[in-house]
Amino acid sequence: MADITAAAPRRRARRLNLRLWLPLLWLGAVALAAIFAPLVAPQDPLMQDLMLERLPPAFMDGSEPGYWLGTDSLGRDVLSRMIHGARIALFVSLVAATATCLFGAALGLVAGYFGGWWDRVISRLVDIWMAFPPVLFAVLLVAVIGTGLTSVIAAIALIDWTRFARVIRAETMVQARMDYVDSARIGGARRLTTLISEILPNVLPSIIALLMLEMGIAVIVEAILSFVNLSISSDDPTWGSMIAEGRNAIHFAWWVLLFPLIALFLTVLSFSTLGEGLKQRFDPVLQ
Amino acid sequence: MTGSHTHPNTLDVMQLGIALPNGHRLLRDVSLSLRPGEVRALVGESGAGKSMIGKAVLGILPQNLRVTGGEILLEGQHLGAMTPWTRRKTVAQSAALIPQDPLTALNPARRIGPQITDPLVRIHGWSRAKARDTALALLDRVHIRDPKRVMESYPHELSGGMRQRVLIAAAFAPSPRLIVADEPTTALDVTVQKQILRLIRELQQETGTAVLFVTHDMGVVAKISQKVTVLFAGKVMEDAPTERIFTDPAHPYTRALIAATPSYADLDRPFSPVPQTLIAELQGAIARDDARHQGAAR
Numbered sequence: 001m002a003d004i005t006a007a008a009p010r011r012r013a014r015r016l017n018l019r020l021w022l023p024l025l026w027l028g029a030v031a032l033a034a035i036f037a038p039l040v041a042p043q044d045p046l047m048q049d050l051m052l053e054r055l056p057p058a059f060m061d062g063s064e065p066g067y068w069l070g071t072d073s074l075g076r077d078v079l080s081r082m083i084h085g086a087r088i089a090l091f092v093s094l095v096a097a098t099a100t101c102l103f104g105a106a107l108g109l110v111a112g113y114f115g116g117w118w119d120r121v122i123s124r125l126v127d128i129w130m131a132f133p134p135v136l137f138a139v140l141l142v143a144v145i146g147t148g149l150t151s152v153i154a155a156i157a158l159i160d161w162t163r164f165a166r167v168i169r170a171e172t173m174v175q176a177r178m179d180y181v182d183s184a185r186i187g188g189a190r191r192l193t194t195l196i197s198e199i200l201p202n203v204l205p206s207i208i209a210l211l212m213l214e215m216g217i218a219v220i221v222e223a224i225l226s227f228v229n230l231s232i233s234s235d236d237p238t239w240g241s242m243i244a245e246g247r248n249a250i251h252f253a254w255w256v257l258l259f260p261l262i263a264l265f266l267t268v269l270s271f272s273t274l275g276e277g278l279k280q281r282f283d284p285v286l287q
Numbered sequence: 288m289t290g291s292h293t294h295p296n297t298l299d300v301m302q303l304g305i306a307l308p309n310g311h312r313l314l315r316d317v318s319l320s321l322r323p324g325e326v327r328a329l330v331g332e333s334g335a336g337k338s339m340i341g342k343a344v345l346g347i348l349p350q351n352l353r354v355t356g357g358e359i360l361l362e363g364q365h366l367g368a369m370t371p372w373t374r375r376k377t378v379a380q381s382a383a384l385i386p387q388d389p390l391t392a393l394n395p396a397r398r399i400g401p402q403i404t405d406p407l408v409r410i411h412g413w414s415r416a417k418a419r420d421t422a423l424a425l426l427d428r429v430h431i432r433d434p435k436r437v438m439e440s441y442p443h444e445l446s447g448g449m450r451q452r453v454l455i456a457a458a459f460a461p462s463p464r465l466i467v468a469d470e471p472t473t474a475l476d477v478t479v480q481k482q483i484l485r486l487i488r489e490l491q492q493e494t495g496t497a498v499l500f501v502t503h504d505m506g507v508v509a510k511i512s513q514k515v516t517v518l519f520a521g522k523v524m525e526d527a528p529t530e531r532i533f534t535d536p537a538h539p540y541t542r543a544l545i546a547a548t549p550s551y552a553d554l555d556r557p558f559s560p561v562p563q564t565l566i567a568e569l570q571g572a573i574a575r576d577d578a579r580h581q582g583a584a585r
Contacts, residue, residue: 116350179388180395186379188375189405197397
């Protein structure tokens with residue numbers, strides 16, 4: 001432990017960190033598109049026009065101007081639907097991941113530092129919880145409490161808090177054995193104060209990395225639930241429902257499936273890469 | 288107890304016993320006392336339980352250890368009779384630690400400044416400004432150049448020696464009556480060791496703080512302490528003034544420890560490890576003692 005710190009290099013001249021900036025660029029673009037969706041989207045995402053069904057993207061023969069990524073089987077503009085779908089994807093990922101993180105990390109910190117009965121109860125709860133297959137659990141939950149954005153968010157938080165609880169508990173236990181915790185206690189710090197002001201800052205980089213990962217996961221879960229029609233009403237465009245619809249037309253209109261899929265892939269990848277980048281950026285020892 | 292009635296001893300450890308959950312005894316009826324301003328060295332091999340005494344006093348024993356008996360008095364107050372939070376405050380008000388490993392004893396995620404000033408504000412009720420001034424003055428006193436910059440630094444930006452100086456400053460900052468120095472030079476290289484040792488001695492003499500100095504190095508004992516407690520397998524072998532330990536050691540184990548200490552001043556002086564026969568003999572005596580102890584408990 002000690003040697004790692006001693007061997008840590010002095011602050012290097014910071015070069016442009018691509019792991020940080022590429023994901024930020026993509027997520028920034030998606031976020032801007034989502035916020036200003038009505039202004040940015042070239043078409044009305046809900047407007048059907050059977051004269052314009054299955055138009056190919058702009059770079060192919062037979063495309064129409066104004067329909068950059070083509071249209072689906074009902075003649076709706078794919079790009080516009082993706083842009084509006086980004087709103088739901090980002091909203092769900094932000095709210096669900098934050099809720100999951102707050103709940104799971106708090107339990108992990110308490111279990112890892114207070115130990116004893118706290119740890120036993122929380123750890124058993126995590127074990128039991130993890131015995132459920134997650135996607136089935138989510139589908140079941142939404143089926144029971146009904147479809148809609150709130151249920152999707154609740155489902156994600158209820159399933160994934162265990163990930164935070166487990167990882168943060170383990171990290172907290174490592175930190176709790178450090179001498180600086182003893183020093184704080186000798187200096188008259190209460191247990192809760194020690195946990196929040198001494199241990200939490202050292203666990204924070206991991207929490208941030210997990211939070212980013214969770215945002216990516218939330219995007220996926222939302223897409224899965226939309227795919228099986230358990231998210232919001234199927235009229236509203238979501239990436240998951242677009243993928244589901246595109247699946248039927250894959251042989252003659254692959255763009256309806258592919259472009260939302262790429263957006264989903266890049267967004268999830270960006271979140272997890274950004275998480276790692278931020279972890280390195282905020283860890284004073286790794287810096 | 289040797290302290291006068293008007294001024295209680297800074298520290299009295301009486302018949303302290305500590306054991307693992309399986310009943311294995313780590314400390315066996317250890318007693319020692321420190322008068323105000325006194326430096327007592329606690330020597331013994333690694334595993335003898337030296338550090339554990341300091342940890343028991345400061346209330347940072349690992350959770351799985353049990354205190355099986357005895358009492359600790361800090362400035363005449365029974366720590367064992369207190370509620371956990373009262374005990375925590377009492378210890379924070381009158382005692383401090385200079386830890387063994389300066390690399391892990393500072394929080395890597397926090398700047399140095401608040402790590403020194405937090406207890407001053409929290410327990411002693413000082414203003415932030417007063418705590419900061421005290422910390423700056425002490426950092427200067429422990430020969431840290433540019434204390435203002437160091438206060439703003441993170442621990443990983445400082446060398447091991449610098450960090451130990453910071454920790455010494457932090458220990459002396461609240462003007463404690465007792466400092467537990469837990470092998471404060473062990474993790475440092477030899478040239479830095481001497482400076483750190485001198486610094487602790489100077490500050491101890493200036494402030495008149497009593498110090499419980501845990502070490503395995505008889506050379507350090509001679510330099511810093513007035514009293515010595517020799518510990519073997521959690522049992523006190525000898526308790527005597529420092530000069531007597533070196534001129535006229537009463538216990539064969541003490542003699543063996545001194546003979547096992549290499550001298551940097553005189554490299555030709557022969558030294559030999561503590562003989563295995565002596566260790567076996569002592570362990571046998573302790574095992575018989577434990578057996579009798581268990582018999583009595585039944």
